[in-house]
Amino acid sequence: MPGLLEVNCLHEHDARRAQEGGADRIELLGTLDGGGMSPEPSLVETVRGAVEIELRPLVRLREGYGTDGGEFTRLLGLVQSYRDAGADGVVFGFLNGYDEVDAEVCLALASELDCPWTFHRAIDHTLDTDKAWRVLPQLPRLDQVFTAGSARDVEHGLDELLARCHADPQVAELVMAGGGLQPEHVPWLARAGVHAFHIGHSARPLGQYKAYVDAPLVQTWRELIDDEVGRVQPG
Known part of the structure; x- marks a missing residue:
């Protein structure tokens, strides 16, 4: 399986440069506030018109990882709006009051x-990560x-x-490693069976979100991931 x-x-503007550098997929955020918030559907539509690669917007309307029944209708409507705007998938995740995966929501x-x-x-903020990994595959x-393995x-x-x-190969198949990912981490993760990787600030000059994504930086990650994943998963 090729690296992702x-x-x-x-x-x-970020999205075009990411695609130019060889990215497979975009996670689209509206703002970086509180660790990232949902974009407007109009932005999803604009980005969809700018790139051909896979696009997944973040579905998150408040800081923290909780939600409630009153917000569910808004979340569902947002997802439907994203799909109508051309999103290929979405990104979300909620925890309950016990810091467990909110499986119900x-x-x-x-x-x-x-x-x-x-x-x-x-x-990465669950109280019992082993339990979380039993719930998620279901x-x-x-x-x-998307995980860093720590908070x-x-x-x-x-x-x-x-x-x-x-x-657990099933875990390795699901993991997309990211959150302060550094180039030296990739070979170790690839040898553990991880083939998907996420970058944010390291796709930008000096690691600054004030700068646009830089296509040559993305290309260096593209080549690294292809080399390391291909080394352990030839063909």
Whole structure:
């Protein structure tokens, strides 16, 4: 299986440069506030018109990882608007009051989808990660879990990610490693069976979100991922 490279984008200018650099997929955010909030459907439509690669907007309307029944209708409407605007999938993830995967909300939302989706880094804030990994594979149409292996970054979560992926190929198949991902992490993760990777600030000059995504930087990640994933998964 070839490597997958997802780039965090804020607008169509980021998206065009990500595609030019060889990214496979865009995670589209409206703002970086509170760790990232949902974009407007009009922005999704604009980005869809600018690029051909896969596009998944973030579905998140408040800080933190909780939601409630009153917000569910808004979340579902937002997902439907994104699909109408040309999104190929979405990104979301919710925790309950016990810092566990909110399986009820996630299942209800996933059951309404007609597209694949990513569970975002809420998993890195769960109280019992083992339990979270037992729940997530049961959710319909989930094909990726964006995780750093820790609430901080990949540097601090690398050992956890490697151990989990070596122990369970199903986990390795679902993991999209990101959150402070550094080039030196990629070979280790690839050897553990991870083939999907997410970059944000490292796709930008000096790691600054004030700068647009830089196509040559994305290209260096493209080549690194292809080399390392191809080394362990030839062909």
